[in-house]
Amino acid sequence: MKPARGIISGVGIVTGYGLDSSSCIEGLLSGDAAPATRERASWPDDFSPLRINGMDPADVRTSLPSPQLRAITPESLMLQAAARAALADAELDLEEIEPERIGVAVSTQQAGLQDYAEQLWAGVREESGMVSPTHGPWTGFNAPAGHLGICFNAQGPNVTALNGAVGGIEALGYAIDALAADRADAMLVCGVEVISPAAVAVLNSFDGAWRPRPFDRDRNGPAYGDAGAAILLESAKTCADRGGSPRATVMGVNTAHSSRGNLEGASIQALTRALKESSCELESVGACFAGANGSVDGDAAEAHAIGTVLGAEVPTCAIKGGIGECTAAGAVAQAALAVLSIERRVIPPTPGFESLDPAMRLRVTNRPEQLLRNTVVVHAWDEDCAAGAAILQPYYGRPTTE
Amino acid sequence: MGVISPLGDTTEKFWESISAGIDGIGELTRFDTSMLSSKRGAEIPAQNDEARPHQDSPLAVHWAATVAEQATEDANLTRTDMDSQRVGVCFGTVMGTRSNVDDWLLDEKRSEDSAPARHAWTVPALLSREPARRLGFDGPNCVIATACAAGNSAIAYGAEALQHDRADAMVVGGVDEISQATLLVFNSFRALAPQWVQPFDAQRQGLMLGEGAAAMVLEREEDARARGAKIHGRVLGHSNVGDAHHMTAPHPQGRGAIRSMRQALTRAGLGPSDVDHVNAHGTGTPANDAVEALAIREVLGTRADHVPVTALKSMLGHAQGGASALEAVASLLTMRDNLIPPTAHYETPDPACNLDIVVGSARRGNIRTTLTNAFGFWGNIECVVLGTA
Numbered sequence: 001m002k003p004a005r006g007i008i009s010g011v012g013i014v015t016g017y018g019l020d021s022s023s024c025i026e027g028l029l030s031g032d033a034a035p036a037t038r039e040r041a042s043w044p045d046d047f048s049p050l051r052i053n054g055m056d057p058a059d060v061r062t063s064l065p066s067p068q069l070r071a072i073t074p075e076s077l078m079l080q081a082a083a084r085a086a087l088a089d090a091e092l093d094l095e096e097i098e099p100e101r102i103g104v105a106v107s108t109q110q111a112g113l114q115d116y117a118e119q120l121w122a123g124v125r126e127e128s129g130m131v132s133p134t135h136g137p138w139t140g141f142n143a144p145a146g147h148l149g150i151c152f153n154a155q156g157p158n159v160t161a162l163n164g165a166v167g168g169i170e171a172l173g174y175a176i177d178a179l180a181a182d183r184a185d186a187m188l189v190c191g192v193e194v195i196s197p198a199a200v201a202v203l204n205s206f207d208g209a210w211r212p213r214p215f216d217r218d219r220n221g222p223a224y225g226d227a228g229a230a231i232l233l234e235s236a237k238t239c240a241d242r243g244g245s246p247r248a249t250v251m252g253v254n255t256a257h258s259s260r261g262n263l264e265g266a267s268i269q270a271l272t273r274a275l276k277e278s279s280c281e282l283e284s285v286g287a288c289f290a291g292a293n294g295s296v297d298g299d300a301a302e303a304h305a306i307g308t309v310l311g312a313e314v315p316t317c318a319i320k321g322g323i324g325e326c327t328a329a330g331a332v333a334q335a336a337l338a339v340l341s342i343e344r345r346v347i348p349p350t351p352g353f354e355s356l357d358p359a360m361r362l363r364v365t366n367r368p369e370q371l372l373r374n375t376v377v378v379h380a381w382d383e384d385c386a387a388g389a390a391i392l393q394p395y396y397g398r399p400t401t402e
Numbered sequence: 403m404g405v406i407s408p409l410g411d412t413t414e415k416f417w418e419s420i421s422a423g424i425d426g427i428g429e430l431t432r433f434d435t436s437m438l439s440s441k442r443g444a445e446i447p448a449q450n451d452e453a454r455p456h457q458d459s460p461l462a463v464h465w466a467a468t469v470a471e472q473a474t475e476d477a478n479l480t481r482t483d484m485d486s487q488r489v490g491v492c493f494g495t496v497m498g499t500r501s502n503v504d505d506w507l508l509d510e511k512r513s514e515d516s517a518p519a520r521h522a523w524t525v526p527a528l529l530s531r532e533p534a535r536r537l538g539f540d541g542p543n544c545v546i547a548t549a550c551a552a553g554n555s556a557i558a559y560g561a562e563a564l565q566h567d568r569a570d571a572m573v574v575g576g577v578d579e580i581s582q583a584t585l586l587v588f589n590s591f592r593a594l595a596p597q598w599v600q601p602f603d604a605q606r607q608g609l610m611l612g613e614g615a616a617a618m619v620l621e622r623e624e625d626a627r628a629r630g631a632k633i634h635g636r637v638l639g640h641s642n643v644g645d646a647h648h649m650t651a652p653h654p655q656g657r658g659a660i661r662s663m664r665q666a667l668t669r670a671g672l673g674p675s676d677v678d679h680v681n682a683h684g685t686g687t688p689a690n691d692a693v694e695a696l697a698i699r700e701v702l703g704t705r706a707d708h709v710p711v712t713a714l715k716s717m718l719g720h721a722q723g724g725a726s727a728l729e730a731v732a733s734l735l736t737m738r739d740n741l742i743p744p745t746a747h748y749e750t751p752d753p754a755c756n757l758d759i760v761v762g763s764a765r766r767g768n769i770r771t772t773l774t775n776a777f778g779f780w781g782n783i784e785c786v787v788l789g790t791a
Contacts, residue, residue: 123586136587146780158644
């Protein structure tokens, strides 16, 4: 089977740096992490996630078609903002595409958890009449994807992947399959995660850090962050027919999982297979957008895998040093930033990184670097020994669905 | 195939019960139901809980791993048969591992105590990763949340993984357990039936929650035949669409349902005249059943008068992410035995649901192709067409 590919024509990123992709790439290029916010006194002393400031829910709510849909959760609010930014970036008027031919693929891990907790609390601690029928549907993982479908009248494939930090790669792969099989002309590929009080309670079982230091010798764990990210993926024909501007091409996507707890092995598998699927030469790889988050073991496994597959000299940046560990939103944010990197021909530094762990052989960026080669690799992983990789290149004007 | 359900913890026990029209719905025992309008549902008997290797793990994870083991055993597929990298796992779910946070979330609100051993099991991806760990499968691994269509979505994911040569075998299925919060939410919708689930009946009053898991092993037909595997049936077509209408209500004209059924049939290379049986989503809610009946009639045309339709939620309750996987397994068994299980508690025909509902007892027929429907909140729809071996 020939490789299935797709055109990226728009990106939207909502992170602690701000509400658009420009603020995110500019923030990363500055080398500083997004501001940490200690929002609640009840949060653990060592927990201060990288939150999004300045998002006005009213801006999004007023644009929604039904009053019922305005009881919107933070996840859906953030996803709406990212998706709308991606569509605007692609200069796509949704009426240009048949509703049945545009779909949605979302990655999340915690969506609906806060509403779930609140409904449970209301029902058990107070009385069942306090459980809100309006909020109930938002307890599901699929609420952000379904909500996006309703608001955009996107009647094509609609799916939510629950694959942790690898879910964004899974969503991208699902979307590429949908284009290749002619089930859609365009797919919104999204990731979203919100650090809600309930999510904090769940995440509290893991080691956290005030400041993440990916790949650094002194790293001591991830800091969590909110994020919403969206990519508009189109077939080449759709993009050309509507006069869109291709931004990058997805050349290959793959995921892997190790049942024996070998994260490095899973990462090597995902990277190797994605590269093979892409038919891109190893020598053409100019950068890697890594999933490193400051985890002692996870970063080490990723570094070894990148070194093994891509070599030790490929400039590698870890955006989670800047935006935080946004779990299931991370891979889509990485891919979106890889697109901006390809366009601007620049690789961001890794916020928080100062000195490479001596056990690693890797070239981690600590200042903005020029992107000298055309292939950019996105690598995602999570602690549960799953990994995924996507291979991106500039659009060269050749058909992408062969 | 593998099954854990309120009506049996093996495929054959499940099949014996549903083909006999036995109702698995009773009083809920796992939760305090005093605040609920209906205190009934389809629970899996508690003895299945004790076999959990990790007592902190959610029941859903244990059930997913168990039905995956059953399915691979039934398929005579062991880790030594194949390259482990080429065997994957995909489960669909509505609530994932969320029930596991119930006790702890409530406790956290009181005391902020944490229970890390329990928290480690809150990651929803474990629904596919734990079965893969137990079975030693390192291929594609995914958990899909398309609400109550998730079991069918997992089947579709597996079929795609084979088609795109990402795997040689996929263990696919669906799973969910009843959680207290889910009960409270459905109670708030006033969607719970008081006594029985009566799909397509004029007196239907709502659904009841159920739980369970089902899995099947998918392989390319030539691979299965080459290794002498017993083939239970074939996945002929599938279609995922978004209704894009409302967070809980289906489009009143069945827009998404019609399109998904038609697309699944078209992708199977079949037409309405090829459909021998419909395993309906049939929740027992006034809105769902009327729209589903309208959509089936629109897709099948006059043939709808003669295509037997059954709704297993009348016996199993609504097993959420497990529902369509259980129904897919039942559909394969229907085709194996040419026996369609009845829709329990059907008494009064509803003119708005003018279909050939199988009632009373199981019906004999020559069933070679089954359309299995699955619809979910937020407009997630995935219909699958299954055929005989």
